[in-house]
Amino acid sequence: MAGDVPPLAPGATIGILGGGQLGRMLALAAARLGIRSHIYCPETDRPAAQVAASTVAAYEDEAALTQFARAVDVVTYEFENIPGPVAAFLDRLVPVRPSPKALAVAQDRFLEKSFLRDAGIATAPFAEVSTSDGLSRALAEVGVPAVLKTRRFGYDGKGQAVVSAPEDAERVWAEFGNAPAIVEAYVPFTCELSVIVARGLDGRSACYDPVRNDHEQHILARSTVPAGVSAAVEARAKAIAERIVAMLDYVGVMGVEMFFGADGDDGLFVNELAPRVHNSGHWTTDACVVSQFEQHVRAICGWPLGSPRRHADAVMGNLLGDAVDRWRELSTEPDTALHIYGKDGSAPGRKMGHATRLFPRGADAESVERRMETVEP
Amino acid sequence: MAGDVPPLAPGATIGILGGGQLGRMLALAAARLGIRSHIYCPETDRPAAQVAASTVAAYEDEAALTQFARAVDVVTYEFENIPGPVAAFLDRLVPVRPSPKALAVAQDRFLEKSFLRDAGIATAPFAEVSTSDGLSRALAEVGVPAVLKTRRFGYDGKGQAVVSAPEDAERVWAEFGNAPAIVEAYVPFTCELSVIVARGLDGRSACYDPVRNDHEQHILARSTVPAGVSAAVEARAKAIAERIVAMLDYVGVMGVEMFFGADGDDGLFVNELAPRVHNSGHWTTDACVVSQFEQHVRAICGWPLGSPRRHADAVMGNLLGDAVDRWRELSTEPDTALHIYGKDGSAPGRKMGHATRLFPRGADAESVERRMETVEP
Numbered sequence: 001m002a003g004d005v006p007p008l009a010p011g012a013t014i015g016i017l018g019g020g021q022l023g024r025m026l027a028l029a030a031a032r033l034g035i036r037s038h039i040y041c042p043e044t045d046r047p048a049a050q051v052a053a054s055t056v057a058a059y060e061d062e063a064a065l066t067q068f069a070r071a072v073d074v075v076t077y078e079f080e081n082i083p084g085p086v087a088a089f090l091d092r093l094v095p096v097r098p099s100p101k102a103l104a105v106a107q108d109r110f111l112e113k114s115f116l117r118d119a120g121i122a123t124a125p126f127a128e129v130s131t132s133d134g135l136s137r138a139l140a141e142v143g144v145p146a147v148l149k150t151r152r153f154g155y156d157g158k159g160q161a162v163v164s165a166p167e168d169a170e171r172v173w174a175e176f177g178n179a180p181a182i183v184e185a186y187v188p189f190t191c192e193l194s195v196i197v198a199r200g201l202d203g204r205s206a207c208y209d210p211v212r213n214d215h216e217q218h219i220l221a222r223s224t225v226p227a228g229v230s231a232a233v234e235a236r237a238k239a240i241a242e243r244i245v246a247m248l249d250y251v252g253v254m255g256v257e258m259f260f261g262a263d264g265d266d267g268l269f270v271n272e273l274a275p276r277v278h279n280s281g282h283w284t285t286d287a288c289v290v291s292q293f294e295q296h297v298r299a300i301c302g303w304p305l306g307s308p309r310r311h312a313d314a315v316m317g318n319l320l321g322d323a324v325d326r327w328r329e330l331s332t333e334p335d336t337a338l339h340i341y342g343k344d345g346s347a348p349g350r351k352m353g354h355a356t357r358l359f360p361r362g363a364d365a366e367s368v369e370r371r372m373e374t375v376e377p
Numbered sequence: 378m379a380g381d382v383p384p385l386a387p388g389a390t391i392g393i394l395g396g397g398q399l400g401r402m403l404a405l406a407a408a409r410l411g412i413r414s415h416i417y418c419p420e421t422d423r424p425a426a427q428v429a430a431s432t433v434a435a436y437e438d439e440a441a442l443t444q445f446a447r448a449v450d451v452v453t454y455e456f457e458n459i460p461g462p463v464a465a466f467l468d469r470l471v472p473v474r475p476s477p478k479a480l481a482v483a484q485d486r487f488l489e490k491s492f493l494r495d496a497g498i499a500t501a502p503f504a505e506v507s508t509s510d511g512l513s514r515a516l517a518e519v520g521v522p523a524v525l526k527t528r529r530f531g532y533d534g535k536g537q538a539v540v541s542a543p544e545d546a547e548r549v550w551a552e553f554g555n556a557p558a559i560v561e562a563y564v565p566f567t568c569e570l571s572v573i574v575a576r577g578l579d580g581r582s583a584c585y586d587p588v589r590n591d592h593e594q595h596i597l598a599r600s601t602v603p604a605g606v607s608a609a610v611e612a613r614a615k616a617i618a619e620r621i622v623a624m625l626d627y628v629g630v631m632g633v634e635m636f637f638g639a640d641g642d643d644g645l646f647v648n649e650l651a652p653r654v655h656n657s658g659h660w661t662t663d664a665c666v667v668s669q670f671e672q673h674v675r676a677i678c679g680w681p682l683g684s685p686r687r688h689a690d691a692v693m694g695n696l697l698g699d700a701v702d703r704w705r706e707l708s709t710e711p712d713t714a715l716h717i718y719g720k721d722g723s724a725p726g727r728k729m730g731h732a733t734r735l736f737p738r739g740a741d742a743e744s745v746e747r748r749m750e751t752v753e754p
Contacts, residue, residue, distance in 0.1 A: 010719070289735060292713075341411060
């Protein structure tokens with residue numbers, strides 16, 4: 001039984017697939033607990049490798065993967081687009097958490113939505129698409145406007161196309177590149193919420209308070225907590241997230257993105273599962289005793305989960321591209337925590353860092369709006 | 378003018394002399410800001426080198442020091458017992474902060490106490506000692522009981538001997554090993570306080586709230602904030618600390634240890650200056666937006682200092698020797714932040730980690746006592 005596995009003690013090493021900022025913040029959190037990190041990624045001098053041991057090798061390099069597996073006590077990942085066979089290969093040598101099965105569900109939009117439907121969790125109407133004719137049939141089923149999305153490897157709005165009318169099907173499909181896809185009906189919504197949920201090896205789970213996310217050009221710009229929705233909606237959002245991780249027998253932190261339409265039992269639709277720490281949970285580093293990063297390390301090491309309680313309200317703003325140059329002014333703000341990822345060059349939309357503004361707890365909706373306006377990275 | 382020096386931007390590298398837990402926590406704090414660290418220490422696999430680049434070489438190795446200086450933008454240190462000539466050597470190649478001059482004062486108890494006396498800051502009566510006869514003369518001057526301390530390289534009660542009666546002078550001196558020393562009168566005190574103060578390149582300074590320290594066998598066991606003294610005493614302690622860093626033209630974080638006798642203008646005596654981040658400031662990592670570690674990095678990089686405001690009351694307990702095995706139970710406590718240093722073996726009294734328990738702000742003296750009892754690492 002999973003609950004009987006002894007926790008990894010300080011001095012153990014976690015292996016992290018991926019060398020970006022999420023891996024970096026995982027490694028920094030692990031170091032606090034005396035747990036070492038070993039980064040595996042194909043590129044040199046990535047943000048995570050600056051603060052931990054690292055292997056630079058291709059994901060398909062089985063000799064390097066084997067050596068990596070032998071050097072670590074558990075393997076996790078900081079992004080979901082690692083090749084499925086890599087996770088399965090490693091899982092035969094060392095525990096991989098979250099499991100390759102959960103990864104397989106989360107990295108394929110059709111499997112993900114099908115899992116949610118089977119679990120009785122509301123999503124936008126969706127259908128699988130693999131041909132131009134199939135797209136026409138799917139549009140007839142889910143209605144227009146709809147969004148065509150690749151089943152795999154999409155992020156930040158990449159791999160998506162809007163279909164406004166049934167007669168556009170053939171043209172959109174041709175432009176889209178013929179990758180296996182899913183079409184989703186457009187669901188009117190008031191805002192996007194996300195829940196950072198964690199589940200331990202012992203089967204217990206814990207949710208941070210839901211946040212409200214605002215995007216600019218399909219990239220997360222700001223996350224605000226509290227989200228400004230009713231306590232009932234918050235509780236429902238958390239219950240959905242906890243149900244998802246329980247049904248997947250999940251171990252680790254997951255980001256669950258939801259559309260919020262309106263109060264009531266049918267006002268929340270799950271949009272996407274991220275089987276990893278999530279950008280919309282970065283505020284937890286500064287507003288909670290145990291951040292999402294430490295929480296993930298605790299979970300995959302078989303430790304008890306930490307408390308998700310927050311001591312402050314918070315607005316996290318991403319520093320995209322040249323906005324990272326705002327570090328000078330942000331460093332003068334007394335209640336702002338600044339995080340810069342150590343990337344070697346900025347590009348438009350590239351996530352270079354973030355800033356979290358903290359506020360005393362007890363916001364009303366109006367002051368949340370005001371706070372959001374104060375963060376304009 | 379110092380204030381005109383531009384701050385080091387993210388991507389810069391700080392060099393840290395010393396590879397222990399203080400260097401480790403400095404490097405972790407620097408990483409959050411996108412600032413790299415390069416550790417210099419004589420031993421392999423030290424805690425700090427696990428989370429940053431490192432050079433393993435003797436402090437006397439001038440070729441290695443030169444290469445180190447070329448790889449970094451500023452040099453700092455995590456302990457005050459580095460050889461003085463090393464700091465001076467590096468300072469000719471790259472800025473060393475705090476300055477070698479401040480280091481020289483803080484690493485010699487006689488220079489330190491003389492500086493404080495000249496600055497009009499109260500200390501225990503003291504006198505320099507370099508011979509057995511000199512000890513007798515000094516005891517006649519400062520009285521007994523008194524404590525004989527080496528001028529340099531003492532820590533955690535090492536290099537100290539109590540002299541209870543004038544006639545013991547010859548025996549104590551013979552046992553002591555004839556190192557240059559200082560004798561200090563025993564000052565009756567209620568408790569030890571310390572203030573973590575920071576001063577930036579621009580000359581501005583900031584103090585965290587004073588803490589009350591409890592020792593066991595001369596090693597810090599617990600630090601508690603608030604300290605349980607009056608607001609007037611807190612303000613005086615902070616004013617003393619800010620005066621010290623101003624007079625030394627100091628840049629960085631300093632730990633100022635004081636004895637508190639009684640309320641009133643003459644109830645505080647400065648015992649020791651630590652020209653670095655300090656064990657009694659570890660609680661700031663979990664109770665403040667900007668920790669003492671980030672504060673030090675900000676100061677030496679020419680950034681504005683962060684706010685020293687705390688959002689919680691806190692008790693920090695050191696995990697000494699085998700007490701580190703308590704990580705299992707401590708990891709189950711909801712408002713406790715656990716820190717383990719990654720050392721390869723425990724020994725009695727060795728600092729292996731610490732735990733900080735957080736409490737809502739607003740303690741009275743009685744509840745502070747209760748809290749201290751709850752932390753028994």
